[in-house]
Amino acid sequence: xxxxxxxxxxxxxxxxxxxxxxxxxxxxxxxxxxxxxxxxxxxxxxxxxxxxxxxxxxxxxxxxxxxxxxxxxxxxxxxxxxxxxxxxxxxxxxxxxxxxxxxxxxxxxxxxxxxxxxxxxxxxxxxxxxxxxxxxxxxxxxxxxxxxxxxxxxxxxxxxxxxxxxxxxxxxxxxxxxxxxxxxxxxxxxxxxxxxxxxxxxxxxxxxxxxxxxxxxxxxxxxxxxxxxxxxxxxxxxxxx
Amino acid sequence: xxxxxxxxxxxxxxxxxxxxxxxxxxxxxxxxxxxxxxxxxxxxxxxxxxxxxxxxxxxxxxxxxxxxxxxxxxxxxxxxxxxxxxxxxxxxxxxxxxxxx
Numbered sequence: 001x002x003x004x005x006x007x008x009x010x011x012x013x014x015x016x017x018x019x020x021x022x023x024x025x026x027x028x029x030x031x032x033x034x035x036x037x038x039x040x041x042x043x044x045x046x047x048x049x050x051x052x053x054x055x056x057x058x059x060x061x062x063x064x065x066x067x068x069x070x071x072x073x074x075x076x077x078x079x080x081x082x083x084x085x086x087x088x089x090x091x092x093x094x095x096x097x098x099x100x101x102x103x104x105x106x107x108x109x110x111x112x113x114x115x116x117x118x119x120x121x122x123x124x125x126x127x128x129x130x131x132x133x134x135x136x137x138x139x140x141x142x143x144x145x146x147x148x149x150x151x152x153x154x155x156x157x158x159x160x161x162x163x164x165x166x167x168x169x170x171x172x173x174x175x176x177x178x179x180x181x182x183x184x185x186x187x188x189x190x191x192x193x194x195x196x197x198x199x200x201x202x203x204x205x206x207x208x209x210x211x212x213x214x215x216x217x218x219x220x221x222x223x224x225x226x227x228x229x230x231x232x233x234x235x236x237x238x239x240x241x
Numbered sequence: 242x243x244x245x246x247x248x249x250x251x252x253x254x255x256x257x258x259x260x261x262x263x264x265x266x267x268x269x270x271x272x273x274x275x276x277x278x279x280x281x282x283x284x285x286x287x288x289x290x291x292x293x294x295x296x297x298x299x300x301x302x303x304x305x306x307x308x309x310x311x312x313x314x315x316x317x318x319x320x321x322x323x324x325x326x327x328x329x330x331x332x333x334x335x336x337x338x339x340x341x342x
Contacts, residue, residue, distance in 0.1 A: 034342050036342050037341070037342060038342045039342070123342075124342050125342045126340070126341050126342035127340065127342075128340060148342070149339040149340055149341060149342060150339060150341045150342065151337075151339040151340060151341050154251050154252075154337070154339050155339060156339045166314075170315075170316070170319070171309075171311075171316060172309065172316065172338065173316050173318040173319045174318055176307065176309075176338035176340050177307065178340065179340070181340060181341030183341055188342075212314075216250050216251060216336060216339075218250070218251050218254075220251075220252075220255075221255070221259075225250055227248070227250065227311065227314075227334050227336060228314040228332075228334075229311065229314050229315075230313070230314035230315050232315060232316070232319045234319060235319070
């Protein structure tokens with residue numbers, strides 16, 4: 001049940017999706033992979049929205065060059081773990097949310113335990129090696145994966161529903177080469193907020209989704225496009241489903 | 242003759258003259274490789290933008306190393322790659338992968 005204080009805190013969004021929707025957010029368990037640029041925008045908005053329980057995993061420490069975009073981390077936090085910095089800030093934003101930040105590298109041998117019984121995964125990673133692990137676990141556990149990625153003034157997002165939509169391996173059968181990517185903070189904000197919007201709609205059960213569509217944000221020319229994508233029946237990750 | 246619709250995105254669209262869709266006619270039989278050659282020869286697709294290991298300098302001096310090609314919403318990497326055959330009326334999407342977070 002929502003308390004009086006919660007009803008007031010979330011009043012503007014309850015007008016959008018009702019108290020039932022807010023209850024659903026409160027009962028939700030959201031796993032966020034990464035507390036960097038995307039992870040900052042995603043976790044701040046999901047915390048403000050009143051997700052019941054959030055787990056954020058990131059093994060890195062905060063560097064000066066992170067601060068143009070990783071808005072959860074501040075000048076005073078340089079050298080600290082991103083996990084502890086995230087937990088500290090998010091708990092202050094909304095004390096009703098159970099935030100747990102873990103400083104670990106997501107790997108094949110720990111991902112099952114990390115994702116545990118969480119309802120969905122939000123991808124805020126910066127490499128395809130880990131994204132493929134998230135993709136595989138989402139398919140195996142039959143839970144949605146909300147993908148986002150950024151580069152400079154460009155971004156992309158899609159919502160993966162195992163067994164229903166193309167998965168990351170269907171779209172990108174081979175990993176794009178890794179590189180040190182340029183980015184402005186606002187690109188993380190645009191894509192992270194699209195991912196959060198998808199997560200909230202999924203949880204409160206409203207609207208339609210970026211299913212079998214890859215949204216592309218062209219910030220350089222201020223354009224949004226969608227690319228149709230399709231499941232690959234022979235996909236090594238989801239073809240069996 | 243095979244007529245396909247090319248949909249370029251992000252900087253690949255910029256390189257092709259900011260067109261959302263381009264109708265390209267090719268001699269039959271035609272493959273993705275033939276299409277890319279035609280786009281390079283007649284439409285200004287830079288040689289550096291490749292499906293393999295090419296390096297393309299972005300407007301900000303940074304580099305993108307390849308592009309993704311979808312035929313009718315499926316990656317050509319899960320089809321026959323550059324040798325994937327094209328049929329009349331098919332749609333080809335070209336976009337650079339975005340990887341950061």
